[in-house]
Amino acid sequence: MAESFNFELVSPERLLVSEKVTEVVIPATEGEMTVMANHAPTMTTIKPGVVAVKTAAGKTERYAVFGGFADILPSGCTLLAESAVHVDELDPTVLENRIEAARAELEGAGDEKKTRLEQFIAELTKLGEIVIPA
């Protein structure tokens, strides 16, 4: 049995998860990373994607997050998401609206912003493919 640690998933609106977990997979900007107990203190930004949480009870829960950042300590991990929902509760139209909004913003955006937005859209689309069964 792997050691467990405290994991918290917080969005501006509310605290979504706060429980003991053994393993969390985070979609960090520099690539996915798995956090387990006694991880070195790390701080990282995250991109839109799926956070997979393996609880101490052995269940795996998945949450869709739209950007944010994670604060990892040996004793626990706090994920501050800009917006987060449980994968089962994700409404496909919400995702589409977000992609749509980003596309609209793409028009007339500066070069630097454009690359960032394009990346954002790609990430969202990928998230959609993972989350929404075809």
Add this chain to the structure above:
Amino acid sequence: MPSLKDLKNRIASVKATQKITKAMKMVAAAKLRRAQEAAEAARPYSQRMAAVLANIAQAVGADDSAPRLMTGTGRDDTHLVIVCTAERGLCGGFNSQIARFARDHVRKLLAQGKTVKIICVGKKGFDMLRRDFASLIIDRVDLREVKKIGFENADRIGHKVIELFDKGEFDVCTLFYSEFKSVISQIPTAQQLIPASAGEVAAAEGEGASAIYEYEPEAGAILSDLIPRNISVQIFRALLENVAGEMGAKMSAMDNATRNAGEMIDKLTLSYNRQRQAQITKELIEIISGAEAL
């Protein structure tokens, strides 16, 4: 002297008003509970955000890599003032309290020869500030259609502010809102958003230094991602506090109105009864004196 009929009408109308204010009070109480819950639910995020920000700010230190949103432009010639008020009235002195506080601040800045720009969030503040500073108001945000304030609303305002800052439209940004202390007391508060206030950094040094972090990407990059987010979070918190405050103020204002209406009804009923009695007595005297004359 109003006639009996007049009094009766008057009592009926006050009673109707009382019913309305009572209903409004009850609605405000229900909304207040929800607003308080929302404000409470949002608290963990802003607390963690402050802790993380403090940590990183310490790591980056005061070197040049710190983003301009944090260090400011180095000047304070142009001030941006964001005034958050409610969309609706009938909540006692709530809106005018914030507006007055903001107005004093703006006057002071103007007296010092600074340039001031105002963004109004909420209709009531806009109406009040328009009288004095119509030319200074550069934008207004209407949240009237919004039933429940979500993070997106705050985020949109935050983006607008950052965009203006990037264009060099202002140097210092201050947020005015009402802090929710309790149902009967809301305190108008000013909070400096840009550059990030010194108080935050000072609080950081107290609890920071807990661990040596690894940053991915490096601290500066995270910081520049974090600070705009923090601005949105602060605005979000202010909006939530405002909603809770508005509902609290509305509840006590409506409670007062209901009580006043009750007192008025009592007084009117008393004079109605007196007058009725006087009329009866008068009629009796007329009958008796008529009978005696026979």
